[in-house]
Amino acid sequence: MQIHVIGGGIAGASIAYHLLKDGHDVTVFDRQDAGQATTVSAGIISPWVSQRRNKTWYQLVRTGAAYYPDFIKELEALSGHETGYLKTGAILFFKDQEVLPKAYKRILDKQQDAPEMGELMYLKPDQQQELFPMLTTDYPSLYLTGAGMVSGTNLVQALRVAIEKLGGKWQVSSAAPSKSVDFTVYSAGAWGNEHQQAVPISHQKAQLLHFTIDSEKVFPVVMGLKTHYIVSFGGGKFAIGTTHEDTTSFDDQPTEEAKAELLELAKMYFPNQQLMNLHMSVGLRPYTPHFLPVVQQVTESFVVVNGLGSSGLTAAPILGKEISAWLSQKPTTLSLKDFSWKEREE
Ligand SMILES: Cc1cc2nc3c(=O)[nH]c(=O)nc-3n(C[C@H](O)[C@H](O)[C@H](O)COP(=O)(O)OP(=O)(O)OC[C@H]3O[C@@H](n4cnc5c(N)ncnc54)[C@H](O)[C@@H]3O)c2cc1C
Known part of the structure; x- marks a missing residue:
């Protein structure tokens, strides 16, 4: 099929890449809006620690995290580009000793279905310091070995190179759905209401504070108190x-205001450290009202894929693979009907 993909963030790029591998003729249109979520994403791949109970969401992100190593290996070999994907492990903070055993059990219970999350262990302060010396030891912590991270910017760059190597086209321009092609995938992130009304898309402004501390290596991801990371x-x-x-x-x-708030937090997590070269980055995270990604076929030749929320880098590669399988009339692993907006509205 001749397919247009509108939006070249991680959603559109992942879908286009898999469609090309399945033999379609694909053009991606991306107008590089300021605030694109993918380029500023923190890129944490660690869905198992979330307290979110929604089964459809968890199935997607669990399968997404499991797919990452194979996906990255093939993509890096094909594109010749590094994506920055690394299993760094994660240090998980909890507010007090009382909640620690419950959290340990909650996370460990997921290991049977998700062996890729690796080992979960209690950390003593000296063990935590060995892993991440500059970090506060004021909070009880666990360590999860299978957590990782990826650079959204590098990942999309690698996908763009691979898409072009596979014979696809990537145009830096705005586009609207066109009847001149067999099929259009509309994956426009926060801007996703411009050309469709079937699925309401909202967004959140997400600000990050960047800084440097005198050090060299890559340290584990830290999942802090509340939703800090x-x-x-x-x-x-x-x-x-x-x-x-x-x-x-x-x-x-x-x-x-956000800079001051995040700086306060950074000082709390890195006491006695000099935080230098402070600067902020901002992304617009796309959501649906149900906080679940949506794959909604609107007409015979038009599908909306959006609402990847705060776990879009984790979910997008597997979603791209599954959407391509569905459009290629191959079996899918996930039930894409579960991501239909209308199904959930009823
Ligand atoms: C600060 C921050 C931290 C995050 N951290 C994590 C994390 O740790 N782990 C994780 O898994 N996820 C994380 N996320 C979530 C993840 O980054 C997003 O879910 C994901 O990037 C959304 O991808 P997208 O392709 O849907 O949208 P986007 O990346 O926003 O891309 C949409 C693209 O569509 C283009 N576009 C729109 N309309 C048109 C048009 N008509 N024509 C052409 N182009 C168009 C835009 O210009 C844009 O480039 C984070 C997000 C943010 C903002």
Whole structure:
């Protein structure tokens, strides 16, 4: 089939890549809006620690995380580009000793279905310091070996190169659904209401604070208290996030308020450290009202894929593979009907 993919964030790029592997003729259109979620994403791949109970979501992100190593291996070989995917492990903080055993059990219970999450262990302060010396030891912690991270920017760059190597086209331009092709995939992130009304898309402004600390290596991801997280990029570069600001604005400018709030947190997690080279980045995270990704066939030749929310980098590669299988009339592993907006509305 001749297919247009509108939107070249991680959703569109993953779908286009898999469609090309399944033999379709694909053109991606991406207009590189400021605030694109993928390029500023923290890139944490660790769905097993979430307390979210929604089974459809968990099945998607669990399968997504399991697919990552094979997906990355093939993509890096084909594109010749590094994606920054690394199993760094994750340090998980909890507010007190009382909740620790419950959290340990909750996460460990997932291991049987998700062996890729690796080992889960209690950390003593000296063990935690060995893994991440600059980090506070004020909170009880666990360590999960299978957690990882990826660079959204590098990942999309690698996908774009692979798409072109596979014979697809990538146009840096705006596009609207066109009747001149067999099929259109509309994966436009926060801008996803412009050419369809079937699925309501909203977004949150998400701000991250970047800073440096005198250090070299890449440290484990930190899942802090509440929804805080810290990622380390190597070479002394770190980021802490994030804000969750519901908005209808497409303003991608950072705010002093968010910077102050995130700096406070950074100082709490890195006491006695000099935090240098502070700067902010901002992305617009696309959501549906149900906080679940949507794969909605609107007409015979038009599908909306959106609402990847705060776990889009984890979910998109497997979603791309499954959507391509479905459009190629091959069996899928996930039930894509579960991601239909109308099905959930009824
Ligand atoms: C700060 C932050 C941290 C995050 N951390 C994580 C994390 O740790 N782990 C994780 O799994 N996920 C994370 N996410 C979530 C993840 O980044 C998003 O879910 C994902 O990037 C959404 O991808 P997308 O392709 O749907 O949208 P986007 O990446 O926003 O891409 C949409 C693209 O469509 C283009 N477009 C729109 N309309 C048109 C048109 N008409 N024509 C052409 N192009 C168009 C836009 O220009 C844009 O480039 C984070 C997100 C943010 C913002």
